[in-house]
Amino acid sequence: MNSTELIEAVRQEVFMGTAAQFPDFEDTRLLIELSDELRTTFSRAVTQARSGYWLKQAHTTVTAGRAKYPIPRRAVIGGLENLSIADSSGKFVKLDEVSETHSQFYELASGQLGEVKKYVVRSDQVVLLPTPSQAYTLRFSYYLRPSRLVLAGYGTIDSVDTTTRTIVVDPVNTSLATGNVVIDVAHTSGWAELSLVNAPAFLVVTAGTTGTFTVGGTDPLDEIVVGDGLFTADETLWPCLPEDFHRTLAKAAAVKVMSELHMLQKADATANQVNADIQRFSDLLTSRVKSEAKVLKAPRAVLQVGRGQRGFYGWRG
Numbered sequence: 001m002n003s004t005e006l007i008e009a010v011r012q013e014v015f016m017g018t019a020a021q022f023p024d025f026e027d028t029r030l031l032i033e034l035s036d037e038l039r040t041t042f043s044r045a046v047t048q049a050r051s052g053y054w055l056k057q058a059h060t061t062v063t064a065g066r067a068k069y070p071i072p073r074r075a076v077i078g079g080l081e082n083l084s085i086a087d088s089s090g091k092f093v094k095l096d097e098v099s100e101t102h103s104q105f106y107e108l109a110s111g112q113l114g115e116v117k118k119y120v121v122r123s124d125q126v127v128l129l130p131t132p133s134q135a136y137t138l139r140f141s142y143y144l145r146p147s148r149l150v151l152a153g154y155g156t157i158d159s160v161d162t163t164t165r166t167i168v169v170d171p172v173n174t175s176l177a178t179g180n181v182v183i184d185v186a187h188t189s190g191w192a193e194l195s196l197v198n199a200p201a202f203l204v205v206t207a208g209t210t211g212t213f214t215v216g217g218t219d220p221l222d223e224i225v226v227g228d229g230l231f232t233a234d235e236t237l238w239p240c241l242p243e244d245f246h247r248t249l250a251k252a253a254a255v256k257v258m259s260e261l262h263m264l265q266k267a268d269a270t271a272n273q274v275n276a277d278i279q280r281f282s283d284l285l286t287s288r289v290k291s292e293a294k295v296l297k298a299p300r301a302v303l304q305v306g307r308g309q310r311g312f313y314g315w316r317g
Helices: 003-014 027-041 043-049 243-260 264-285
Strands: 055-062 068-070 082-086 092-097 118-122 125-129 136-143 155-161 166-169 179-186 194-206 210-215 229-232
Touching (some): 003 027, 003 243, 043 136, 043 264, 243 264
Antiparallel strands (some): 055 136, 068 125, 082 136, 179 194, 179 229, 194 210
């Protein structure tokens, strides 16, 4: 369902009439309730499953002498799945987090720099320990907070050129003008995941019908396909959920409306349905590939340590 269909689904659940009949629950108000439920009710299940849904990566350049770097602002509750840093060969190596209590063991005296070993989270920043003595590339892996549901975007993508980094939308939203924008691109099927997040772009509107976006930055455009939707950053027409659970989202938003309309018995019954659906949703998230269990295997270097290449798994005492 798109945002318009979700609004209608909420009204059906509550047995509401038109927005004119319920002025306190116009379309924009119901979109707020839908977005809130998407971000609260479903976020816990998705992030705890750790199955790759909503998982994004962001890169930043670490400079010598600077230890603090902000966590991506659109991360779910400002959290990270992991943090890694490129070593001298360009290979990414996972950094381990330490507690505030143990951070002192990795910090150096004021003004002294060193090779990054660990990190600690302070407020909305990760603090590299010790303060880096050279430039690195830092990679944040994080769960992207779902975008707000809106009634319109820039338009549907007509073509994309990964070489010139241009995206053409035709027709483009007629209210737009040439200038700098920050954009997201969302798939229209599956989970409606984002294929481009928070990208700076320059928009040129031609004859009021075609919009050409020249995308800045270095984020790859290879996930974008014709038919994807292009939006202002943090906005979308489609909830980032499988279609099987769009109705559950509508029910969750309807519970809030029912409570405010003092339809308490119906609100309780609908809430029970939502809870059962969320449990089913959580169960289906893991494991993502159903055909076989994940194999846990030690690295070859570990298996071959010791005399006669008898590792931990080949030891005969």
